[in-house]
Amino acid sequence: MELFLSTLINGLSLGGIYAMIALGYTMVYGIAKMLNFAHGDIIMVGGYIIYVFMALNNPLLAIFMAVVGCVLLGILIEKVAYKPLRGASPLAVLITAIGVSYLLQSLAQIIFGSANKMVTVYDFGSVTILGVPMQVSALVTLGVTVVVMAALTLFIKYTRLGRAMIAVSEDKGAAQLMGINVNGIITITFAIGSALAALAGLFYLLKAPSISSTLGAMPGIKAFTAAVIGGIGSIPGAMLGGILLGMVECISYKITAIAPYTDAIEFSILIIILLVRPTGFLGKKRREKV
Amino acid sequence: MMFKKFNLNHYINYIVIGILTVVLSVITMTGGRLDSSLLFLLEKIAISIILAVSLSLVVGFLGELSLGHAGFMCVGAYIGGKVAALLEDSLGNGLPTFLIALLVGGGVAAVCGIIIGIPALRLRGDYLAIVTLAFGEIVKSLFQNTSDETFGGALGLPTPRFDKKYLFIIAFVLVLITLAVVQNFIRSKHGRAVTAIRDNEIAARASGINVTKYKLLAFTLSATFAGIAGVLYSFSNYTVQSAKFGYNYSIEILVMVVLGGMGSINGSIIAAALITFLNTKLATVLTGDLAVLQNLLYALILIVIVIYNNAPALKSFRDRYSLSVLWKKLIRRKHDPATHKDDEAKWDVVPTKIEMNEVLSIDVVPPEAKGNTGNGGDD
Incomplete structure (x- = not known):
């Protein structure tokens, strides 16, 4: 029971982080129709910004600066690297995105060195629920994720801007004819995605207070896996996929026999999902038109 | 065979x-x-x-x-x-x-x-x-x-x-x-x-x-x-x-x-x-921490080359100055004029482009085209 409960909470909080990142992937994929490989590395940049501003010992300022910094970085990347390629082949955009991801990683390594940096943002301590000791940070992560997801869903459903986003993801040309500023919407999508990545960076630091230039690489790939499992382009799908993947990872780590193969198991799930249900759990099937 | x-x-x-x-x-x-x-x-x-x-x-x-x-x-x-x-x-x-x-x-x-x-x-x-x-x-x-x-x-x-x-x-x-x-x-x-x-x-x-x-x-x-x-x-x-x-x-x-x-x-x-x-x-x-400069170089190669080769805005620039175009020009200059494909192509375009009064005043057949074998197709 104790093991079950702690695994459940850990799985849900890790899943929350994945969902947070997956959401950024899914939104950008839905609107710009591109796989933003650099998304994972924005998490890492967010983490380093928190590390830098934690020198002032003010967690709230550090978090605020991380969000602002990541939003600016996301917009900059979109303007410099992706916008010139709008209308080019998807392959070109994908390779540029990989280049940007690689660039961010190597720049971070040049600036901060290859050794891990330690930073404690805020120590929430632990609390005992039903006789099980638990990290409060895991509960905070879970709570913030749920609130952000709900807010984002409401934003997209009920505001003009959110509906404009849906319109752009459905049909760029038609949206433009309706007077929607498509380039502006794409920029805003990148900004929101980057802000979510900054929060994910914060959660990673709450989970383990150590940061390196490759912090975001693996979570980024896994979150994309989560987005595909849940159905790429779908916000509840990103949540579902993220939680599912987080649970699988935590359970797998608890079983000694398969613990070393955890990554392999998660990616195998991706391959099986693509075989059985390519649109993911909640994705819509789109017909190809000429 | x-x-x-x-x-x-x-x-x-x-x-x-x-x-x-x-x-x-x-x-x-x-x-x-x-x-x-x-x-x-x-x-x-x-x-x-x-x-x-x-x-x-x-x-x-x-x-x-x-x-x-x-x-x-x-x-x-x-x-x-x-x-x-x-x-x-x-x-x-x-x-x-x-x-x-x-x-x-x-x-x-x-x-x-x-x-x-x-x-x-x-x-x-x-x-x-x-x-x-x-x-x-x-x-x-x-x-x-x-x-x-x-x-x-x-x-x-x-x-x-x-x-x-x-x-x-x-x-x-x-x-x-x-x-x-x-x-x-x-x-x-x-x-x-x-x-x-x-x-x-x-x-x-x-x-x-x-x-x-x-x-x-x-x-x-x-x-x-x-x-x-x-x-x-x-x-x-x-x-x-x-x-x-x-x-x-x-x-x-x-x-x-x-x-x-x-x-x-x-x-x-x-x-x-x-x-x-x-x-x-x-x-x-590049040893130690400098080794990462190599990755930086790779990243820049990927971004710059892909944007240069694919950006729609740079297309006219590429058509004029890309390496392959310059190379072709260099090679063609050495060949005999019969393989001057540029001129052949221009000859096809000439009649639609020139003004009416020019047609009346000058001979539309470009001098180079006369030396051609006349099969306008490329290889």
């Missing part, structure tokens, strides 16, 4: 690599001393060329992105190295062992390619990139966690050594075989189907091309040669360690293909040789 016109451009890479191989082989066999580090560099260049040419088939001609090329190489290296180690006692450390290892290693990589290709290539979009990336990670973690007796675990698999002096000859023969297979594939009916899919998948499907079949065919072929490069790697090194075949290595191969120009085999060959050479030189210069 009909003889096609001999096109030097189709064979130039065989000729250059062939002559290079023969010259170096003659030097080694007649007792000339090649530095052992030079031999190792040659082996590494051969491995890189095989990898880059095979990845170019997927990225340049199929138009899909594979981020797990190092994963297929890893499979080939481990399986090939293991087979060689098992055969060492019975067959010795000679060519038969190498060939069997090559077949088995390449074969297993091909099977992996099919297994990975079936789920990913049925779908449109960037799924192949993410699935191959996942495959690379799966392979790495599987081999890392094997026991010491099977594949050596985290310490790596010790591999039997092939005679160092002659390995590079075999490596370059493999390069020639790879070139022959890949280039003939591209110029065959299958290759045309593959490039048709790249250019417009829906149109290709409507023309009766079995899209999944051809995608799978090209991808599996590419995986096979990555496996063969892996076997070669296992013979060229003392141990095979799965950590070497990570995401970064896949990116390095991608950089070679992008630098060489997507869809250009010769470009891939030159870029593979250049990057491998640079890597060896940079490894001695």
Whole structure:
């Protein structure tokens, strides 16, 4: 029971982080129709910004600066690297995105060195629920994720801007004819995605207070896996996929026999999902038109 | 039987690599001393060329992105190295062992390619990139966690050594075989189907091309040669360690293909040789924390070259000043005027462009066109 409960909470909080990142992937994929490989590395940049501003010992300022910094970085990347390629082949955009991801990683390594940096943002301590000791940070992560997801869903459903986003993801040309500023919407999508990545960076630091230039690489790939499992382009799908993947990872780590193969198991799930249900759990099937 | 016109451009890479191989082989066999580090560099260049040419088939001609090329190489290296180690006692450390290892290693990589290709290539979009990336990670973690007796675990698999002096000859023969297979594939009916899919998948499907079949065919072929490069790697090194075949290595191969120009085999060959050479030189210069500058260079190469080659806004600039255009101009100036295709093309356009009063006043036939043979079509 104790093991079950702690695994459940850990799985849900890790899943929350994945969902947070997956959401950024899914939104950008839905609107710009591109796989933003650099998304994972924005998490890492967010983490380093928190590390830098934690020198002032003010967690709230550090978090605020991380969000602002990541939003600016996301917009900059979109303007410099992706916008010139709008209308080019998807392959070109994908390779540029990989280049940007690689660039961010190597720049971070040049600036901060290859050794891990330690930073404690805020120590929430632990609390005992039903006789099980638990990290409060895991509960905070879970709570913030749920609130952000709900807010984002409401934003997209009920505001003009959110509906404009849906319109752009459905049909760029038609949206433009309706007077929607498509380039502006794409920029805003990148900004929101980057802000979510900054929060994910914060959660990673709450989970383990150590940061390196490759912090975001693996979570980024896994979150994309989560987005595909849940159905790429779908916000509840990103949540579902993220939680599912987080649970699988935590359970797998608890079983000694398969613990070393955890990554392999998660990616195998991706391959099986693509075989059985390519649109993911909640994705819509789109017909190809000429 | 009909003889096609001999096109030097189709064979130039065989000729250059062939002559290079023969010259170096003659030097080694007649007792000339090649530095052992030079031999190792040659082996590494051969491995890189095989990898880059095979990845170019997927990225340049199929138009899909594979981020797990190092994963297929890893499979080939481990399986090939293991087979060689098992055969060492019975067959010795000679060519038969190498060939069997090559077949088995390449074969297993091909099977992996099919297994990975079936789920990913049925779908449109960037799924192949993410699935191959996942495959690379799966392979790495599987081999890392094997026991010491099977594949050596985290310490790596010790591999039997092939005679160092002659390995590079075999490596370059493999390069020639790879070139022959890949280039003939591209110029065959299958290759045309593959490039048709790249250019417009829906149109290709409507023309009766079995899209999944051809995608799978090209991808599996590419995986096979990555496996063969892996076997070669296992013979060229003392141990095979799965950590070497990570995401970064896949990116390095991608950089070679992008630098060489997507869809250009010769470009891939030159870029593979250049990057491998640079890597060896940079490894001695950039040590410790500076080593990351190399990654920075790769990242910039990827971004700048791809944006330059693909940005719609830069198209008119590219049409005038790209390397291939300048090169063609340079070559054409030396040829006889009959092959001046630029002028032929202009002649077709002239009557629609000029003003009415000009037509009345001057002779519209350009002086150059009179010297032409008159068959306006290009080759």
